[in-house]
Amino acid sequence: MTNLLRFRYGVLVACVWIYIAIQVFWNYPYLRALYEGSIIFSVAGFLVIIGMNLVAKKSVSIFSLYILILVIYIPLQLAYAAALVWGQPMIFGVLARRGDALMLSVAILYELCQRGRIEVEDIVRGLLVVSWFAALIFVVTKIFLDPGNFLEYVTFAKGGSVNPAYFVFTTHILVFLTYYFWTSSRLDGTLRSKMFFLFLVLSLFFLGVGRAGLLAFLIGVLSIEYQLGRLTRLAVFSVTALISAMPIIMTFLIFAPEFLQTLIEPFQNAIDVVLFGIETGEPSADARLFQTMEAWPMIIEHWLLGVGFLSARWNEGFLGQFTYFYPTDIGLLGALFVYGMLGMVIYLFVPYLAWKVSRCTPCRVGPLRIPYIASVAWLTYSFSLSVSTGFFIFSPAPTLFFIFLVGEMRRATLRRGVRW
Numbered sequence: 001m002t003n004l005l006r007f008r009y010g011v012l013v014a015c016v017w018i019y020i021a022i023q024v025f026w027n028y029p030y031l032r033a034l035y036e037g038s039i040i041f042s043v044a045g046f047l048v049i050i051g052m053n054l055v056a057k058k059s060v061s062i063f064s065l066y067i068l069i070l071v072i073y074i075p076l077q078l079a080y081a082a083a084l085v086w087g088q089p090m091i092f093g094v095l096a097r098r099g100d101a102l103m104l105s106v107a108i109l110y111e112l113c114q115r116g117r118i119e120v121e122d123i124v125r126g127l128l129v130v131s132w133f134a135a136l137i138f139v140v141t142k143i144f145l146d147p148g149n150f151l152e153y154v155t156f157a158k159g160g161s162v163n164p165a166y167f168v169f170t171t172h173i174l175v176f177l178t179y180y181f182w183t184s185s186r187l188d189g190t191l192r193s194k195m196f197f198l199f200l201v202l203s204l205f206f207l208g209v210g211r212a213g214l215l216a217f218l219i220g221v222l223s224i225e226y227q228l229g230r231l232t233r234l235a236v237f238s239v240t241a242l243i244s245a246m247p248i249i250m251t252f253l254i255f256a257p258e259f260l261q262t263l264i265e266p267f268q269n270a271i272d273v274v275l276f277g278i279e280t281g282e283p284s285a286d287a288r289l290f291q292t293m294e295a296w297p298m299i300i301e302h303w304l305l306g307v308g309f310l311s312a313r314w315n316e317g318f319l320g321q322f323t324y325f326y327p328t329d330i331g332l333l334g335a336l337f338v339y340g341m342l343g344m345v346i347y348l349f350v351p352y353l354a355w356k357v358s359r360c361t362p363c364r365v366g367p368l369r370i371p372y373i374a375s376v377a378w379l380t381y382s383f384s385l386s387v388s389t390g391f392f393i394f395s396p397a398p399t400l401f402f403i404f405l406v407g408e409m410r411r412a413t414l415r416r417g418v419r420w
Contacts, residue, residue, distance in 0.1 A: 016109065016118065016122070016123060016126055020126055020127060020130045021130045021133065021134075022034050022035060022038045023035075023038070023102065023105075023170075023397070024130060024134045024170050024173050025134070025137070025170070026038075026155075026170070027153070027155040027156045027168060027170070028156060029150060029153050029156060038102065038105070039098055039099065039101045039102060041105075042101050042102055042103075042104040042105045042108070043101050043104060045104070045105070045108045046064075046068075046104040046107055046108055049064075049107070049108055049111045053111075060111075061110065061111070061114065063107070063110055063353070063404070064107040064110060064111060066349060066353075067103045067104060067106060067107045067400065068104075068107070069346065070100065070103055070346070070347075070396060071100050071101055071103055071104055073346075074097070074100065074339070074343060074346065075093070075094050075097035075098075075100055076094065077305060077306075077308075077339075077340075077342065077343060078093055078096075078097060078306070078308045078309040078338065078339070078343070079091075079092075079093025079094045079097075079308065079309075080093075080305070080308070081302070081305040081306050081307055081308030081340065082307065082308025082309060082310055083308070084305070084308070085298075085302060085307045085308060086307070086308070086310060086321065088308070088310060088311065088314050088315075089314070092310075092311040092313060092314040093308055093309055093310075093311065095311065096309050096310070096311035096312075096313075097309055099397075100396070100397075102397045103396060103397045103400055105397070105401075106397060106400045106401050106404050109123065109401075109404060110404050110408075113404075113408050119412070120368070120405070120408040120409055120411075120412050121367070121368070121412075123405065123408075124368070124371045124405070124409070127173075127176065127371075127405075128177065128180065128371075130173065131173050131174060131176060131177035131180075132177065134170070134173055134174060135174050135177065135200065135203055138169045138171070138174070138203070138207055139203055139206065139207070141167060141169075142167060142169075142206060142207060145167075146165075147159070147165035147166050147167045148165040150167075151165060155168060156168060166208065167207075169207050169208075171204060171207055171208075171209060171213070172378075172382075172398055174200060174203065174204055174207075175204070175217060175220065175378060175381055176374055176375070176378045176402075177200055178197060178200040178201060178204060178217075179220060179221075179224060179373075179374035179377040179378055179381075180370060180371060180374040181193050181194075181196040181197040181200060182197050182221065182224060182374075183224055183228075183370050183373045183374050183377075184196075184197075184370050185197050186224070186225075186228055186230070187228075187369075187370065204217070212385055212387075212388040212389055213385060215384065216381045216382075216384035216385035217381060219380055219381065219384040220377040220378065220380045220381035220384070221377070222380075223376060223377040223380035223381075224373055224374070224377045227373050227376060227377070228373070288329050288330055290324070291322075291324070291325050291326070291329050291330050291334075292330050292333060294322055294325060295325075295327075295330060295333065295334065295337045296333075298337060299333070299336055299337050302340060303336075303340060303341055304340050304341055304342055305340040305342060305343075306336065306337060306338050306339045306340030306341075306342075306343060307337060307338060307340075308338065309338055327390065327394070328389050328390055328391075328394055329389075331386065331387050331388040331389050331390050332344075332386065332387060332390055332393075334390050335347075335390035335393040335394065338394075339393065344393070347392070347393045347396070350392055350393075350396060350399060350400065350403070351383055351392070353400075353403050354379045354383070354399070354402075354403050354406075357403055357406045357407035357410060358376045358379065358406050358410075366413050368409045368412060368413055371405075371409060372406060372409045372410070372413075375402050375405050375406045375409070376406055378402050379399065379402050379403065379406065382398070382399045382402070383399075
């Protein structure tokens with residue numbers, strides 16, 4: 001490779017790394033303009049790819065066409081449904097979902113990898129670098145900054161009235177990094193991997209992952225053990241650890257029962273709301289119950305197209321129509337409320353793609369084994385989290401990115417003759 005080609009390749013790799021970083025820090029103050037710019041860049045870059053394919057007389061991949069459907073058709077359906085149900089002008093509905101255009105960046109990466117312009121190893125390396133950078137920035141932000149001073153940036157800090165102010169971090173990328181070092185520690189057993197994993201787990205708890213996030217994270221860990229064929233060993237270890245911890249639990253039960261109650265009560269409240277539909281007295285859990293009761297009649301009435309997506313710039317969005325309502329709070333039910341049955345059917349192709357690229361057992365050797373297993377675990381985490389938040393539907397770009405990543409790692413390994 002000549003020096004000029006190396007330089008061009010390095011610039012392209014650097015752009016990919018920077019692009020990933022922008023999506024991670026999109027809600028930080030003063031970086032919003034970069035985020036909006038990345039949306040424009042995604043559209044322009046995809047149009048360039050289309051143009052190159054036309055010149056070379058090549059067809060666009062099925063994966064890219066599917067993303068194009070999500071970017072074009074879904075916002076139009078949501079805008080039309082919102083105009084039909086609420087009277088919101090369609091332009092507000094379309095612009096409210098402009099962030100969906102970021103999915104085109106996944107299509108761009110896919111096409112570049114297919115053309116051999118960039119290697120999947122460079123994308124994985126960039127993901128690890130950005131993930132570590134994000135972990136450090138998030139922790140420093142949480143330690144040294146007061147969220148109460150940033151409440152004007154509504155996507156960066158929330159609360160401050162009834163509940164204490166808190167920061168909103170894009171911790172999903174840290175989940176991947178945690179899975180990466182958990183897998184690494186299980187395979188090589190080095191102290192470094194174990195220490196990194198411990199630091200990342202503590203960071204996730206420090207930054208706040210919530211009940212649904214914690215449960216989804218643990219399901220992802222089980223996915224790693226399943227891929228490694230060590231579920232039985234993990235079960236034995238868990239039972240042994242629980243028995244060993246019984247004296248500590250009993251000590252807390254006797255001398256600090258309030259502490260245990262604080263840990264257990266949020267999960268008990270969630271079970272009461274989800275399984276029995278009863279009020280618990282906890283605002284967060286009860287709000288989901290009330291939101292479900294408000295959404296259900298409209299789901300029945302507008303089952304095909306949903307009620308659409310309301311822009312916060314038009315009559316304060318959903319908050320202007322309800323006392324308190326966020327569709328993501330009620331998970332897949334909220335997605336059905338917004339997207340309707342037609343939109344949900346289109347989005348169900350996402351888990352199918354994930355299953356298709358990850359259904360094979362990973363190779364026993366090969367340099368991409370650790371990121372592959374960690375990425376499959378992240379997809380498990382995404383779909384588990386989506387049950388209660390609708391994550392892969394309301395924010396599909398990260399899930400599509402990891403589907404692309406898993407597929408490319410599998411293709412790269414097959415190309416090198418390593419058995420999967």
